[in-house]
Amino acid sequence: MSGIPNHLHHQAVTWTLGLLLALPVSVVPGAVYAIDGAATPGASVAAAQDAAAHASGITSGDSPACMRCHWMETMAYRDRDTQEIVNLSIDRDAYERSVHRELGCRDCHGRGYKHYPHRTNSADEALQCVQCHEQHQGDERHHPPKLDAFAIQYQNSVHAEQDLESFSCFSCHNPHEFRPLPNDTPVPQVVAANNNLCLDCHTELRSPVPRGHEWLPRPQQHWASVRCIDCHTPVAGRDLYAPSHELLGAGDSNQNCVECHSQGGQLLAQLYVHRAAQEREQEGFFAHALYNDAYVIGMSRSPLIDLIGLAVVGLMVLGIAAHGYGRYLAHKKTRPSEQEAA
Amino acid sequence: MSALYLYPVWLRLWHWLNALLFLVSLVTGISMHFALGWLIPFDVAVPVHNTSGILLTVSWAAFLLGNLVGGNGKHYLIDLRRLPMDLFRQVRYYVYGIFVNEPHPFHVSAEHKLNALQTLSYVGVMYLLMPLLIVSGWAFLFSAQLPETLFGVGTIWLVAMAHLLLAWMMLLFLVVHVYIITTGETPTTNLKAMVTGWHREGARAEARGARGGAADSR
Numbered sequence: 346m347s348g349i350p351n352h353l354h355h356q357a358v359t360w361t362l363g364l365l366l367a368l369p370v371s372v373v374p375g376a377v378y379a380i381d382g383a384a385t386p387g388a389s390v391a392a393a394q395d396a397a398a399h400a401s402g403i404t405s406g407d408s409p410a411c412m413r414c415h416w417m418e419t420m421a422y423r424d425r426d427t428q429e430i431v432n433l434s435i436d437r438d439a440y441e442r443s444v445h446r447e448l449g450c451r452d453c454h455g456r457g458y459k460h461y462p463h464r465t466n467s468a469d470e471a472l473q474c475v476q477c478h479e480q481h482q483g484d485e486r487h488h489p490p491k492l493d494a495f496a497i498q499y500q501n502s503v504h505a506e507q508d509l510e511s512f513s514c515f516s517c518h519n520p521h522e523f524r525p526l527p528n529d530t531p532v533p534q535v536v537a538a539n540n541n542l543c544l545d546c547h548t549e550l551r552s553p554v555p556r557g558h559e560w561l562p563r564p565q566q567h568w569a570s571v572r573c574i575d576c577h578t579p580v581a582g583r584d585l586y587a588p589s590h591e592l593l594g595a596g597d598s599n600q601n602c603v604e605c606h607s608q609g610g611q612l613l614a615q616l617y618v619h620r621a622a623q624e625r626e627q628e629g630f631f632a633h634a635l636y637n638d639a640y641v642i643g644m645s646r647s648p649l650i651d652l653i654g655l656a657v658v659g660l661m662v663l664g665i666a667a668h669g670y671g672r673y674l675a676h677k678k679t680r681p682s683e684q685e686a687a
Numbered sequence: 688m689s690a691l692y693l694y695p696v697w698l699r700l701w702h703w704l705n706a707l708l709f710l711v712s713l714v715t716g717i718s719m720h721f722a723l724g725w726l727i728p729f730d731v732a733v734p735v736h737n738t739s740g741i742l743l744t745v746s747w748a749a750f751l752l753g754n755l756v757g758g759n760g761k762h763y764l765i766d767l768r769r770l771p772m773d774l775f776r777q778v779r780y781y782v783y784g785i786f787v788n789e790p791h792p793f794h795v796s797a798e799h800k801l802n803a804l805q806t807l808s809y810v811g812v813m814y815l816l817m818p819l820l821i822v823s824g825w826a827f828l829f830s831a832q833l834p835e836t837l838f839g840v841g842t843i844w845l846v847a848m849a850h851l852l853l854a855w856m857m858l859l860f861l862v863v864h865v866y867i868i869t870t871g872e873t874p875t876t877n878l879k880a881m882v883t884g885w886h887r888e889g890a891r892a893e894a895r896g897a898r899g900g901a902a903d904s905r
Contacts, residue, residue, distance in 0.1 A: 645847040654855030
């Protein structure tokens with residue numbers, strides 16, 4: 346599964362409605378961590394040029410008719426049952442930077458839009474990311490990544506086990522904005538983009554003493570440096586380019602500090618490579634070396650080597666002190682004799 | 688009193704620059720390794736350590752170049768036939784002779800700056816430990832390009848352990864080096880030589896003579 350830009354993502358709850366596009370289209374080869382365009386300021390210029398080179402689904406066909414309303418930022422309604430605001434707005438810029446940008450609205454949203462306002466279930470029609478990506482595997486131009494492994498992982502995840510009625514791909518990933526992060530994205534930005542996926546729902550974890558993480562020192566510093574999934578997915582069979590969607594609950598997750606902060610910890614190796622790989626293409630050879638901040642405190646720790654080293658150096662210092670004292674005594678002894686001789 | 692111009696400017700500059708880079712690497716490395724935020728903040732220590740490590744590589748390349756084309760390399764050639772005897776005499780001096788004011792078994796000359804023990808340890812440090820330390824450091828920086836495991840163990844762990852072990856050995860060398868240079872004719876003879884370039888011998892005898900003279904006149 347390597348080479349697949351892994352998961353999609355998104356921040357708000359816009360998924361509940363609107364035009365859900367599940368057709369995958371373009372893939373950025375080798376891209377590692379996917380997030381939506383909104384989270385990557387600075388990428389917009391290149392992305393806009395890139396988008397201009399391709400047909401934009403949102404401005405062709407009858408999509409403009411949809412966008413007459415859906416581009417409005419205030420396009421929303423309050424759900425009668427849940428009393429929640431349902432956002433129907435499509436961020437046009439973000440969409441045109443997304444991997445799905447070549448798709449017109451009707452490529453995914455086929456039925457039920459003749460009447461205004463549309464039925465509330467219009468957007469909830471059976472849009473299936475996995476199947477759609479599967480169907481378009483033969484599409485030579487776009488090579489949508491296969492998502493079936495994610496689907497299997499997801500079935501074993503705590504999200505599926507919780508049997509949350511409304512949980513789906515769109516709970517975390519916004520297909521209207523999804524795009525992979527460029528490889529040269531700085532690690533902190535990658536981590537932030539990834540963790541925002543989780544923290545947007547698990548908002549309580551942004552508190553200084555996050556529930557269930559009381560054992561973890563400096564939680565906010567960890568949030569900023571490590572991805573949630575680094576501890577909350579199974580260690581075995583990890584793929585840097587396709588993070589597991591088998592999210593683990595508290596009981597099964599890694600709570601062992603030395604997995605990251607000590608010798609040969611499996612997580613550490615992955616974490617280090619992950620960080621170094623992210624920086625690989627960053628501004629050339631020396632910049633990569635100079636600004637390589639993949640080092641994790643404790644990764645070079647070996648109590649045995651440290652003990653031996655400290656003992657040997659300590660004994661050497663003692664030996665030197667004794668030697669120096671001996672020389673001093675010898676020196677003192679000769680001086681009077683010299684003076685006597687004189 | 689004899690004075691010998693042993694260390695040309697380029698060599699002294701290299702030596703002290705190398706020493707500075709080595710110390711910076713050592714202190715930042717210790718700070719990172721033992722998580723001593725009070726010594727040097729972690730986010731400062733990492734880029735500084737990377738930088739000094741890279742510069743140390745450049746410095747080592749300069750050392751190699753200076754030895755190859757600068758003519759300094761001859762001091763690092765080991766005469767295997769004479770080595771055992773020279774080594775014995777040198778060690779004997781450090782463990783015995785020095786305490787009974789025996790004369791130094793080795794006399795510095797333009798042809799032979801280093802005694803047998805120095806040659807052996809410098810060759811070991813500069814041609815064995817230092818390259819390994821540098822290679823392991825660069826392996827750290829570019830570990831993403833390395834295989835995930837080596838001999839069934841995580842590559843990064845092997846690299847980390849090698850770097851750590853080598854760092855301890857280099858610290859040991861530094862401690863010994865700093866002390867051994869005090870065993871010249873006076874404790875500062877060798878230090879002054881590396882600062883000024885001039886190795887002056889006989890100063891102590893003259894000082895003694897002067898002291899003796901002063902005692903006489905009293």
